[in-house]
Amino acid sequence: MKKIAQAKKVISVRGASQGPLKNVDLEIPLKGLTCFTGRCGGGSRVMAVEVLYAESRRRYMLALTPFERENLGSIGRVDVEHISGLPPAMYFESGGIKRGESLATFLQLEALLAQLWHRNGVCHCLQCKGPCRSFSAAEAAAEAISVFKDEQILIVGPLKWKNETAIESMVHELLRAGFTRVLLGGEIVRMDELDTSAEIFLNAQGLDVVIDRLVPARSSKNRIIEAIGNARAMASGTSLLVGGQRDQRLLLNKQLSCLDCGKSYPDLVPEDFLQDSRREHPLVNLVELAGKRIKDLDEMRLDEVSAFIEGVLGEGERDLGGLRMLKAALDLGLGYLKYGRNTEDLSSGEKQRLIMGSCLGSGLTGILYIFEAPLVGSRGRETQPLLKGLRALVDQGNTVVALEHAAQLREIADEVINFSRGRIEPGEDLNSVITSKPKRQQPGGGASAKLFVQVEGAHNLKRIEVEFPLHRLVCFSGVSGSGKSVLLNGVLLPALKSGGRARKARKGSINISGGEQIRRIVDLQPGQSSRGKLLLVEMGGAEFLAGLFAATAAASQRGYPPEWFQLDVAGGRCTKCEGRGVLHYDLEFLEDISLVCPVCEGRRFRPEILDITHRGQNIHDVLEMTIERASEHFLREQNLRKIFAAATFCGLGKRQLGTSSEHLEKAESLWLRLAVELARVRATDLFILDNPSAGVHPEDLQLLLQILDELVGRGASVLVSEQHPEIISAADWLVEMGPGGGPQGGMVMASGHPREFAKKAD
Numbered sequence: 001m002k003k004i005a006q007a008k009k010v011i012s013v014r015g016a017s018q019g020p021l022k023n024v025d026l027e028i029p030l031k032g033l034t035c036f037t038g039r040c041g042g043g044s045r046v047m048a049v050e051v052l053y054a055e056s057r058r059r060y061m062l063a064l065t066p067f068e069r070e071n072l073g074s075i076g077r078v079d080v081e082h083i084s085g086l087p088p089a090m091y092f093e094s095g096g097i098k099r100g101e102s103l104a105t106f107l108q109l110e111a112l113l114a115q116l117w118h119r120n121g122v123c124h125c126l127q128c129k130g131p132c133r134s135f136s137a138a139e140a141a142a143e144a145i146s147v148f149k150d151e152q153i154l155i156v157g158p159l160k161w162k163n164e165t166a167i168e169s170m171v172h173e174l175l176r177a178g179f180t181r182v183l184l185g186g187e188i189v190r191m192d193e194l195d196t197s198a199e200i201f202l203n204a205q206g207l208d209v210v211i212d213r214l215v216p217a218r219s220s221k222n223r224i225i226e227a228i229g230n231a232r233a234m235a236s237g238t239s240l241l242v243g244g245q246r247d248q249r250l251l252l253n254k255q256l257s258c259l260d261c262g263k264s265y266p267d268l269v270p271e272d273f274l275q276d277s278r279r280e281h282p283l284v285n286l287v288e289l290a291g292k293r294i295k296d297l298d299e300m301r302l303d304e305v306s307a308f309i310e311g312v313l314g315e316g317e318r319d320l321g322g323l324r325m326l327k328a329a330l331d332l333g334l335g336y337l338k339y340g341r342n343t344e345d346l347s348s349g350e351k352q353r354l355i356m357g358s359c360l361g362s363g364l365t366g367i368l369y370i371f372e373a374p375l376v377g378s379r380g381r382e383t384q385p386l387l388k389g390l391r392a393l394v395d396q397g398n399t400v401v402a403l404e405h406a407a408q409l410r411e412i413a414d415e416v417i418n419f420s421r422g423r424i425e426p427g428e429d430l431n432s433v434i435t436s437k438p439k440r441q442q443p444g445g446g447a448s449a450k451l452f453v454q455v456e457g458a459h460n461l462k463r464i465e466v467e468f469p470l471h472r473l474v475c476f477s478g479v480s481g482s483g484k485s486v487l488l489n490g491v492l493l494p495a496l497k498s499g500g501r502a503r504k505a506r507k508g509s510i511n512i513s514g515g516e517q518i519r520r521i522v523d524l525q526p527g528q529s530s531r532g533k534l535l536l537v538e539m540g541g542a543e544f545l546a547g548l549f550a551a552t553a554a555a556s557q558r559g560y561p562p563e564w565f566q567l568d569v570a571g572g573r574c575t576k577c578e579g580r581g582v583l584h585y586d587l588e589f590l591e592d593i594s595l596v597c598p599v600c601e602g603r604r605f606r607p608e609i610l611d612i613t614h615r616g617q618n619i620h621d622v623l624e625m626t627i628e629r630a631s632e633h634f635l636r637e638q639n640l641r642k643i644f645a646a647a648t649f650c651g652l653g654k655r656q657l658g659t660s661s662e663h664l665e666k667a668e669s670l671w672l673r674l675a676v677e678l679a680r681v682r683a684t685d686l687f688i689l690d691n692p693s694a695g696v697h698p699e700d701l702q703l704l705l706q707i708l709d710e711l712v713g714r715g716a717s718v719l720v721s722e723q724h725p726e727i728i729s730a731a732d733w734l735v736e737m738g739p740g741g742g743p744q745g746g747m748v749m750a751s752g753h754p755r756e757f758a759k760k761a762d
């Protein structure tokens with residue numbers, strides 16, 4: 001038997017030199033789980049996002065739009081020699097759920113539920129609570145047969161008129177059209193024998209014109225449909241059936257109407273049941289499906305919603321796939337989440353599980369899934385469902401690349417690729433990296449100040465009474481969903497911002513005392529930085545720098561104002577690209593593509609502005625400087641030096657001043673925000689950070705702790721919600737929330753110095 005050499009099924013990357021990458025060759029197993037790891041800035045994210053994901057998107061775009069291919073040629077290409085075996089890629093940022101997206105939208109349940117309520121819901125009248133329905137002529141005929149069966153009925157057009165003077169002419173018209181009888185006071189009367197001046201007409205609002213007399217079960221369905229159609233044509237969409245033993249009157253209207261009192265309503269469409277319907281239909285919240293209104297779902301848990309929908313769906317409908325994402329979310333242990341919950345309030349661990357649920361539930365195969373920090377915010381056994389989910393995606397026939405530093409993921413990965421300084425390094429034990437803890441400096445003034453917080457039943461928290469020191473690093477810990485983020489962001493942040501006054505929450509009460517000396521509360525949510533500005537601008541150095549250039553002899557001689565050395569206003573910047581250095585092209589299906597500006601060649605400013613130099617460098621040269629270099633260059637400029645030194649301290653020294661903040665890694669965005677604060681921190685500042693270790697490499701945790709330590713060292717108060725053991729043990733004070741997640745959480749289990757916790761545990 002001949003040996004057949006089988007090609008290894010891989011994504012093969014040759015000569016990747018994008019960003020920090022230095023001519024990297026790489027093979028990633030197709031239908032495998034690969035872990036990219038390495039220090040911040042080492043190149044792992046660039047390889048995953050700016051090479052693999054970007055190239056996949058570029059190829060997809062070229063396949064879609066030949067016109068753009070003609071026009072853009074090879075521009076927008078990723079800096080790589082060759083990639084083969086690349087599947088269509090999807091990229092999920094850590095916690096990357098759009099703002100304001102509800103659980104229902106995210107799990108793609110809205111359309112299904114809107115259909116269900118529209119199709120099967122029972123609608124009730126605003127006036128009399130009676131059932132409301134609309135009937136097509138065929139539905140009305142079927143209703144007639146099922147209600148009256150073998151009894152004789154009249155099919156009547158309930159004609160309404162505007163004023164009584166028209167009675168005679170109307171009767172005349174009807175007779176001419178061939179109608180001969182009306183129903184009057186329960187009797188059938190010939191129209192040509194009507195005394196239209198009779199008292200009975202004085203208060204009548206119309207005339208019940210008899211269209212047909214028949215026995216439904218013994219008549220052809222077409223005859224019934226035709227009669228109902230004629231009645232409706234005459235009586236603006238309404239038809240009345242009268243008959244049976246008790247002269248029952250059944251109003252079957254084309255338009256949505258109350259079956260009891262006849263009041264009509266605008267017809268309901270499935271869209272009326274969506275959360276952002278453009279119009280508010282008066283009856284939407286009176287439509288019941290199995291006894292529930294659609295808004296009642298908001299208060300139900302996801303597992304209850306799932307059981308409810310299954311009960312309502314018909315036998316053959318349960319496998320149609322509409323519930324797959326919901327089912328996957330339940331499998332990932334999210335059954336306790338309330339359906340109406342805003343995704344912004346979810347913990348990062350919950351967000352990750354939700355993202356995983358949507359990937360698994362989509363049922364796609366042959367995809368390259370790229371996840372950034374999928375285990376962020378989860379620890380211990382909480383990581384198990386996520387790890388299983390990653391494996392399940394592979395089993396479905398997908399390829400998974402996870403940017404993750406956690407040991408659990410590296411252990412189960414088929415391949416671990418470690419990036420460092422733009423190269424692939426042989427593996428190393430990352431857990432041994434953290435050796436020493438930073439030394440705590442002497443805290444600033446008012447070291448004995450404390451904050452006292454009392455919460456009673458607000459924000460799903462139980463009764464909480466807790467006290468902790470200010471001017472210290474205080475850590476709120478506990479399992480995912482235990483309420484630590486809610487306590488920090490939902491309770492403390494707004495309460496402190498409102499000056500620490502007692503607040504009545506929507507439910508329950510919140511009391512805070514001891515925060516009087518806090519002047520400024522800073523919410524340092526990771527990933528919250530405004531995107532797409534230059535680092536120089538983000539750091540607040542643009543005006544100082546512009547002032548320096550405008551003050552040079554050459555600039556003042558020519559009368560150039562400081563604004564001309566800035567990019568946010570017209571004047572000195574390139575008019576073609578408005579100072580961006582690149583031109584954006586909108587593509588129909590994808591994000592923009594950027595080309596270097598042909599006028600300024602990427603230098604952002606007009607040539608005469610670039611003539612002005614400060615200590616031998618023009619404004620563009622300065623934007624090209626690394627922050628480290630800039631802090632030496634501007635050593636004598638106190639304001640700039642302070643800003644650049646803080647950024648260098650925060651690990652951004654190797655970045656250029658002209659780098660756009662959107663090109664920062666997740667951890668770097670946090671460093672940037674911390675650097676800005678570090679440059680201006682005061683002892684009256686209080687910082688709140690939710691899960692700051694998210695996406696931070698173990699080696700960089702040391703840096704995070706050093707920065708937090710520096711803030712506290714300068715007297716600030718720092719509150720973090722965090723479950724990373726390194727941060728917990730570095731904290732000056734620990735508040736442990738629990739005991740479980742979701743409904744099992746919401747209580748303070750213990751509060752004190754971490755050392756005392758350790759003693760208690762012994």
Ligand SMILES: [Zn+2]
Pocket residue numbers: 125126127128129130258259260261262263
């Ligand atoms: Zn009614």
Ligand SMILES: [Zn+2]
Pocket residue numbers: 574575576577578579580581582597598599600601602603604
């Ligand atoms: Zn330009």
